[in-house]
Amino acid sequence: MAKVPAEAKTKKKYSIKHKITLFILLSFFVFGVLGLSLIYRIEYNLLNQTISRDYLLLAKSLGSAMNRIITREIRSTQTFMTSSERLLMVKQHNLKYAGMSEQAKEAYFKEMDQKWETAKDQDVLITEYTQSAAGRRLREITENDPSIAEIFLTDKYGGLVAASGRTSDFFQADEVWWQKSFNQGKGQIFIDPVVLDASSNAISFSIALPIKNESQEVIGICKNILEVDRLFEPLKNFNFGISGYVGLLDKEGYFIFHPRVKPMSYKLPDKVLRMFNYQDQGYVMIDQNDNLHRKAAGYYFSKIKHPVLSQSGEEWWICIAQNKDEIFAPLSRLILNFTLAIIFMSVITAVIGFYFAKLLVTPILKLRDALGKAAGGDFN
Numbered sequence: 001m002a003k004v005p006a007e008a009k010t011k012k013k014y015s016i017k018h019k020i021t022l023f024i025l026l027s028f029f030v031f032g033v034l035g036l037s038l039i040y041r042i043e044y045n046l047l048n049q050t051i052s053r054d055y056l057l058l059a060k061s062l063g064s065a066m067n068r069i070i071t072r073e074i075r076s077t078q079t080f081m082t083s084s085e086r087l088l089m090v091k092q093h094n095l096k097y098a099g100m101s102e103q104a105k106e107a108y109f110k111e112m113d114q115k116w117e118t119a120k121d122q123d124v125l126i127t128e129y130t131q132s133a134a135g136r137r138l139r140e141i142t143e144n145d146p147s148i149a150e151i152f153l154t155d156k157y158g159g160l161v162a163a164s165g166r167t168s169d170f171f172q173a174d175e176v177w178w179q180k181s182f183n184q185g186k187g188q189i190f191i192d193p194v195v196l197d198a199s200s201n202a203i204s205f206s207i208a209l210p211i212k213n214e215s216q217e218v219i220g221i222c223k224n225i226l227e228v229d230r231l232f233e234p235l236k237n238f239n240f241g242i243s244g245y246v247g248l249l250d251k252e253g254y255f256i257f258h259p260r261v262k263p264m265s266y267k268l269p270d271k272v273l274r275m276f277n278y279q280d281q282g283y284v285m286i287d288q289n290d291n292l293h294r295k296a297a298g299y300y301f302s303k304i305k306h307p308v309l310s311q312s313g314e315e316w317w318i319c320i321a322q323n324k325d326e327i328f329a330p331l332s333r334l335i336l337n338f339t340l341a342i343i344f345m346s347v348i349t350a351v352i353g354f355y356f357a358k359l360l361v362t363p364i365l366k367l368r369d370a371l372g373k374a375a376g377g378d379f380n
Contacts, residue, residue: 044328047328047330048328051298051327052283052300055283055300055320056281056282056283056300056302058238058320059246059281059300059301059302059318059319059320060281060302060318062235062238062246062302062318063302063303063304063305063317063318065234066232066248066304066306066316066318067304067305067306069231069232070191070207070306070308070309071306073147073207073224073226073231074189074207074209074308077151077207077209077222077224078209080141080222081209081211081222085133085134086134086137086153086162086211087211087213087219089132089134089153089161089162090153090155090156090161090211090219090220091213091219093155093159093161093220094155094156094157094219094220096155096159097155097157097159105157109157109158109159109170109171109173110171112159112170112171113169113170113171115170116169116170117169121166126166129160129161129162129163130162130163130164130165130166132162134153134161134162135162135163135164138151138152138153138162138163138164139164139165141164142164142165146227146230147226147227147230147231148164148224148225148226148227149197149202149204149225149226149227150163150164150165150167150197150223150225151163151164151222151223151224151225152164152167152222152223153211153220153221153222153223154172154173154178154220154221154222154223155219155220156182156185156218156219156220156221157173158171158172158173158174158178158221159171159172159173160172161220172221172223176192177190177192177206177208177223178208178221178223180208180312181208181209181210181221181223182210182218182221183210183218185217185218186218187210187212187218188210188311189207189208189209189210189308189311189312190207190208190308190311190312191205191206191207191208191308191309191312191314192205192206192207192208192312193205193250193314194228194250194254194256194263194264195264196264197225202225202227202228203227203228203229203262203263203264204225204226204227204228205225205226205228205256206223206224206225206226207223207224207226207308208221208222208223208224209221209222209224228256228257228263229257229263232248232256232257235247235248235257235259236259238320239259240320240322240326241322241323241326241329242323242326243297243321243322243323243326244320244321244322244323244326245258245259245260245320245321245322246259246318246319246320247259247318247319247320247321248316248317248318248319249268249276249301249316249317249318249319250314250315250316251314251315251316252267253267253268253270253272253273253276254266254267254268255267255268255319256316268299268319269286271284271286272284272286272299275299275301276301276317280302280303280305281301281302281303282300282301283298283299283300283301284298284299285297285298285299285324286299295323295324295325296323296324296325297321297322297323297324298321298322298323298324298327299319299320299321300319300320300321301317301318301319301320302317302318303315303316303317304316304317304318
């Protein structure tokens with residue numbers, strides 16, 4: 001019987017070893033990848049739930065803080081309007097119209113608006129309202145509170161009584177905010193949408209409050225114009241990594257306040273805005289890019305529930321946003337460590353598998369050689 005060449009035996013021997021080693025290595029790799037996928041899914045959900053819970057709690061807390069800011073501004077304005085001196089001034093202005101017909105009042109206000117528009121700041125027509133005792137006191141208020149861009153008073157017919165600075169016009173009763181606050185003589189607090197105010201030239205919103213006498217009759221309106229950037233400046237103190245920020249949104253999806261862009265100059269993507277309109281609190285992850293987030297981003301929001309906002313038809317949300325890769329950076333580091341561990345363990349497994357295969361195959365090969373000799377009549 002022909003003998004098997006030694007080279008062929010060696011080839012077969014190493015071929016079996018390699019197959020066993022490869023089988024062990026592939027088995028370890030498959031189980032490692034499956035395990036890594038399972039860990040990723042579990043850790044992703046856990047991290048997502050944890051971060052979402054924390055950010056939503058923070059958004060809710062900041063919403064409560066914004067409620068307190070709005071309430072503070074309303075109360076401070078109300079306190080200012082309780083002054084007997086200012087109440088007397090408003091009452092006296094109302095007496096000017098005694099005996100005047102509606103047509104006469106209309107003609108008077110039209111004439112005053114025309115004169116107001118052409119007058120210079122130093123003209124008596126203007127200084128009568130801005131340099132009076134009440135006007136100077138209003139200016140002191142704006143100087144002491146940087147968030148107040150302008151504040152002025154009108155009588156119950158809409159004519160100007162006093163102002164911290166020159167207003168865009170004299171007659172105010174044709175404005176929506178005035179009509180909402182006067183409320184057909186019943187009076188109510190009204191918050192105007194955020195706009196570029198023509199008088200103060202600032203991105204602002206206004207709080208209009210009815211001025212009432214001792215018998216709670218509405219005798220005039222006070223308008224307090226608040227500069228957005230200054231009023232909500234504390235929100236700038238909240239930063240999350242490189243891309244994270246806290247913003248304030250209106251119902252149209254525009255940023256009333258944003259630490260990095262001009263107020264009302266940027267609108268959220270429609271996908272995010274739809275989520276805001278459907279619920280008071282929640283979050284959404286988007287993969288599409290926008291002007292603020294070049295990568296996928298997460299948005300966490302909570303509605304500010306202030307009764308005056310609701311009464312005025314306004315809806316504001318606190319929004320916390322951050323790039324998705326920053327949000328899940330801890331998970332990425334964890335997966336990288338696991339991947340490196342699998343690679344390291346694969347090398348160790350390959351070495352161990354090779355020696356295990358050698359231990360397993362050597363007795364089998366010896367038995368095969370012995371059987372081959374016995375078949376050839378060699379029983380030594």
